[in-house]
Amino acid sequence: MNIISLGAGVQSSTMALMAAHGEFDVMPDAAIFADTKNEKKEVYEWLDWLEKQLPFPVHRVVEGNLKDDSMEIRLSKKSGKNYIKHLIPFFIKNADPKKRDGILMRKCTVDYKLKPIFKKAKELAGVPRACKEVKVIFWIGISRDEAQRMKPSREKWAENRFPLIEKNMYRGQCIEWMKANGYPEPPRSACTFCPYHSNNEWRRLNNNDFQKAVEFEKTIQKLVVEKVPALNGTPFLHSSMIPLGEVDLSDESKKQPDMFNNECEGMCGV
Numbered sequence: 001m002n003i004i005s006l007g008a009g010v011q012s013s014t015m016a017l018m019a020a021h022g023e024f025d026v027m028p029d030a031a032i033f034a035d036t037k038n039e040k041k042e043v044y045e046w047l048d049w050l051e052k053q054l055p056f057p058v059h060r061v062v063e064g065n066l067k068d069d070s071m072e073i074r075l076s077k078k079s080g081k082n083y084i085k086h087l088i089p090f091f092i093k094n095a096d097p098k099k100r101d102g103i104l105m106r107k108c109t110v111d112y113k114l115k116p117i118f119k120k121a122k123e124l125a126g127v128p129r130a131c132k133e134v135k136v137i138f139w140i141g142i143s144r145d146e147a148q149r150m151k152p153s154r155e156k157w158a159e160n161r162f163p164l165i166e167k168n169m170y171r172g173q174c175i176e177w178m179k180a181n182g183y184p185e186p187p188r189s190a191c192t193f194c195p196y197h198s199n200n201e202w203r204r205l206n207n208n209d210f211q212k213a214v215e216f217e218k219t220i221q222k223l224v225v226e227k228v229p230a231l232n233g234t235p236f237l238h239s240s241m242i243p244l245g246e247v248d249l250s251d252e253s254k255k256q257p258d259m260f261n262n263e264c265e266g267m268c269g270v
Contacts, residue, residue: 001125002161004031004139005117006058008039008047009189011270012141014174015163017183019139020054024163028139031058032120034113036066040209042187050186059124061116066108066191071220073227081230084223087111089195090235101233101241108191109268118155131157139163141270143171190268193217195237199249202238213237214245 004019006012019028031054033047051058070087089106121127125135136158142149143164153160164174175185190197192205193213205213217237224231237244 001029001121001135002026002137002139003121003124004028005141006031006033006047007141007189007268007270008033008043008050008186009141009270010171010174010178010186011143011164012189013046013050013186014169014177015139015141016050016054017181018163018167018177020056021181023167028056030056030124032117033058033060034116035060035062036108036112036191037062038065038067038191038193039189040187040192040205042206043189046187053183059120061120063112063116066112067193067216070108071223073223079230082228083230084220084228088193090220090237091195091239091241092231092233092235093241094233096232103195104235113268118158121158127157133157134159137161143169143174143270145170146270189270193237194268195239196268197237202244202247202249214243217244 004012004016006016016028016031018024047058047060066087070084073082073084075081076083085107086104087106087108088104089108090104092102092104094101121136121138127135134157138153138158138160140150140160140162141164142162147165150162150165151160169177178185188201188204190201192209193216202210202213217235220235224233224235234241236242238247240247
């Protein structure tokens with residue numbers, strides 16, 4: 001089966017609509033959108049519209065609510081100490097000023113995007129357990145300007161395909177294609193509170209989503225300080241280690257670059 005990993009952003013949406021126009025050698029059998037339950041309102045509205053334009057089904061899968069799960073306090077049976085799962089790549093300001101600050105490991109893409117997509121794809125394609133034969137071709141919406149994110153599949157039953165790379169298309173050309181075919185420009189897909197946002201992306205959030213991100217940061221900081229001292233630091237959503245609501249997002253000295261090139265699975269921001 002040919003299955004689109006649909007992020008519902010610019011690149012994957014363009015790829016899906018190009019397929020619907022017959023611009024690739026085969027028509028996809030389906031698309032799968034993994035919902036973390038924390039996308040921007042515009043993304044969900046766009047996805048509702050996009051589904052109606054495609055001749056193949058779009059399956060929405062949910063592993064859980066990423067924001068809620070990231071705030072769940074857990075108790076280690078081994079150490080007897082509280083901890084939180086390192087799902088979101090928070091920037092961590094070390095409690096000891098003599099020690100380096102850091103960033104938590106990112107598990108959100110694997111746990112809340114890849115795993116539910118793989119589960120649904122195996123169901124759709126009837127992939128048997130321990131299968132070592134390719135049964136699924138995943139179409140991934142990486143464009144030429146993000147080619148460094150291309151990776152081969154780590155699953156023996158699947159192969160990754162990059163149709164936009166095959167067409168030598170850049171993100172800007174995706175937007176041009178959409179306009180040329182009478183379609184509106186898709187929104188950028190990513191969780192509203194993603195620490196990988198550039199300053200520009202933080203500014204693009206509507207006021208409601210931005211304020212939710214600000215409150216989420218405050219809540220997770222309070223939880224960590226009060227209940228997870230073992231983390232030995234304070235989590236922030238912005239690399240400046242300044243509370244998000246206080247960051248001057250127009251200040252170039254505190255500019256945060258777009259970090260989605262670090263998201264090598266190619267599931268987010270496309």
